[in-house]
Amino acid sequence: MTHSTPIRNCWCRVCCRCDEQDKPEAFGKKKMNMIRVEDVAKSFVLHNQGSAVIPVMHGASLTVSTGECVALVGASGAGKSTLMRMIYGNYTTQAGQIMVGDVDVASAPPRDVLALRRETLGYVSQFLRVVPRVPTIDVVSEPLRAVGVDAEQADARARDLLMMLNIPERLWSLSPTTFSGGEQQRVNIARGFVYDYPAMLLDEPTASLDATNRAVVLELIERAKARGAAIIGIFHDEAARTQVCDREVDVSLFTPERAA
Amino acid sequence: MTPLLQVEGLSKFYGQRVGCADVSFDLYPGEVMGIVGESGSGKSTLLNCMAGHLPPDTGQVLFNTRTDGMRDTVTMSEPERRMLGRTDWAFVHQHARDGLRMNVSAGGNVGERLMAVGARHYGDIRDQAIDWLGRVEIAADRIDDRPRQFSGGMQQRLQIARNLVTGPRLVFMDEPTGGLDVSVQARLLDLLRGLVREMGLSAIIVTHDLAVVRLLADRLMVMKDGHVVETGLTDQVLDDPQHAYSQLLVSSVLQV
Numbered sequence: 001m002t003h004s005t006p007i008r009n010c011w012c013r014v015c016c017r018c019d020e021q022d023k024p025e026a027f028g029k030k031k032m033n034m035i036r037v038e039d040v041a042k043s044f045v046l047h048n049q050g051s052a053v054i055p056v057m058h059g060a061s062l063t064v065s066t067g068e069c070v071a072l073v074g075a076s077g078a079g080k081s082t083l084m085r086m087i088y089g090n091y092t093t094q095a096g097q098i099m100v101g102d103v104d105v106a107s108a109p110p111r112d113v114l115a116l117r118r119e120t121l122g123y124v125s126q127f128l129r130v131v132p133r134v135p136t137i138d139v140v141s142e143p144l145r146a147v148g149v150d151a152e153q154a155d156a157r158a159r160d161l162l163m164m165l166n167i168p169e170r171l172w173s174l175s176p177t178t179f180s181g182g183e184q185q186r187v188n189i190a191r192g193f194v195y196d197y198p199a200m201l202l203d204e205p206t207a208s209l210d211a212t213n214r215a216v217v218l219e220l221i222e223r224a225k226a227r228g229a230a231i232i233g234i235f236h237d238e239a240a241r242t243q244v245c246d247r248e249v250d251v252s253l254f255t256p257e258r259a260a
Numbered sequence: 261m262t263p264l265l266q267v268e269g270l271s272k273f274y275g276q277r278v279g280c281a282d283v284s285f286d287l288y289p290g291e292v293m294g295i296v297g298e299s300g301s302g303k304s305t306l307l308n309c310m311a312g313h314l315p316p317d318t319g320q321v322l323f324n325t326r327t328d329g330m331r332d333t334v335t336m337s338e339p340e341r342r343m344l345g346r347t348d349w350a351f352v353h354q355h356a357r358d359g360l361r362m363n364v365s366a367g368g369n370v371g372e373r374l375m376a377v378g379a380r381h382y383g384d385i386r387d388q389a390i391d392w393l394g395r396v397e398i399a400a401d402r403i404d405d406r407p408r409q410f411s412g413g414m415q416q417r418l419q420i421a422r423n424l425v426t427g428p429r430l431v432f433m434d435e436p437t438g439g440l441d442v443s444v445q446a447r448l449l450d451l452l453r454g455l456v457r458e459m460g461l462s463a464i465i466v467t468h469d470l471a472v473v474r475l476l477a478d479r480l481m482v483m484k485d486g487h488v489v490e491t492g493l494t495d496q497v498l499d500d501p502q503h504a505y506s507q508l509l510v511s512s513v514l515q516v
Contacts, residue, residue, distance in 0.1 A: 048511065085499070090495050092496060092500050110492060111291070111479075132450070134453075
């Protein structure tokens with residue numbers, strides 16, 4: 001199916017919005033590195049607390065190829081979320097390179113990072129942050145609208161996901177700000193999976209979910225892998241990790257004190 | 261893609277005092293940039309210099325015009341700049357009464373912008389005014405009421421309708437949600453976000469409310485004493501601020 005406005009940089013295999021026949025070589029056949037983190041370092045400088053310098057990461061390197069899911073592991077405070085936020089461009093990086101596709105997040109101007117986030121790199125954080133008053137259905141469909149999918153198609157896809165994640169239909173027209181923690185988490189996941197990002201970052205996607213919904217989320221991750229998405233995840237849930245992840249990267253190896 | 265607006269080395273001095281000093285940045289179509297800083301940091305001065313309300317002392321404000329490409333709006337003639345001000349540019353004031361004609365009906369306020377760009381058919385103008393009042397959630401039966409009969413939040417929405425009716429490409433906003441209570445603020449934010457996306461607007465928003473920029477702006481500029489101390493992605497500046505002042509600003513926000 002061809003979409004009226006093909007999406008730039010859409011490398012997925014199953015995206016209904018681009019004509020995959022146009023560029024078969026870009027899809028799943030050969031594995032390629034989608035995310036490459038190379039010798040990355042970060043420290044926080046707290047100017048207002050005696051200019052304390054806190055080194056938090058040093059010599060971090062990892063690669064994730066298409067169709068692969070890599071788990072970040074390490075004790076609480078080892079820097080799993082920090083590394084994930086650095087890859088998303090949410091935290092600055094002091095040294096090294098973070099390549100996602102052909103963009104170096106560590107040095108790219110904001111405009112390129114924004115385009116990357118819109119078209120290539122998805123992020124499911126632990127918390128839902130939305131404009132108050134916006135209905136759930138619009139919150140979920142927004143990533144699709146942002147890449148130019150028309151309202152009807154975007155809504156249909158959002159509805160499918162909300163249904164899958166067992167959010168009752170009567171809540172769809174309400175703002176998720178008043179939802180329970182688990183419901184908010186599922187809305188967040190729906191929003192993260194509504195568009196087929198070639199690369200995804202998942203911060204504890206199965207936390208605070210019941211068994212049924214946990215299975216749905218794992219299924220979504222499996223499907224994303226099958227269409228060729230490169231995924232980095234943080235899972236405290238060990239069973240979930242072994243089920244969907246191909247490899248583990250121990251972040252505590254990058255913690256400055258231990259590496260030294 | 262060419263930037264919509266290119267600001268280069270913009271400075272404004274009030275005698276010995278610095279209004280804003282050596283500000284440079286590019287803004288691309290569809291981008292929303294926030295400018296934050298405490299009162300007196302020069303953010304409104306900067307906005308007014310860019311929008312042509314104040315003459316800057318040095319620097320250029322290049323705008324990608326529809327007909328002639330990049331033009332320096334600081335050196336262009338007054339009529340040309342005024343033309344820009346009522347076609348491709350819009351300015352949303354903090355106090356709605358600064359941006360509205362208080363003695364003219366709501367419909368008239370919206371219609372005036374249309375007439376300024378050549379619309380003459382009364383029926384069309386009225387229809388468009390009703391359409392825009394609807395978009396900003398003002399009931400059509402209030403079209404003949406004057407803005408002074410409106411609440412503060414309604415006045416602000418009317419001001420936005422008046423500004424956006426001519427389909428501008430760049431909107432300057434000075435504290436658009438300042439002085440409104442939170443429920444009205446949320447509604448306005450929702451409205452602005454929708455309009456920005458639907459119309460592909462670029463916007464520059466001056467505010468001291470970090471929650472507002474987090475929700476509205478893609479990029480953020482932090483100002484202190486007339487100087488830009490930090491720029492970057494909004495979420496990066498707010499979550500991992502680098503400059504001492506940005507850190508102070510972010511850590512001073514009260515948690516609700």
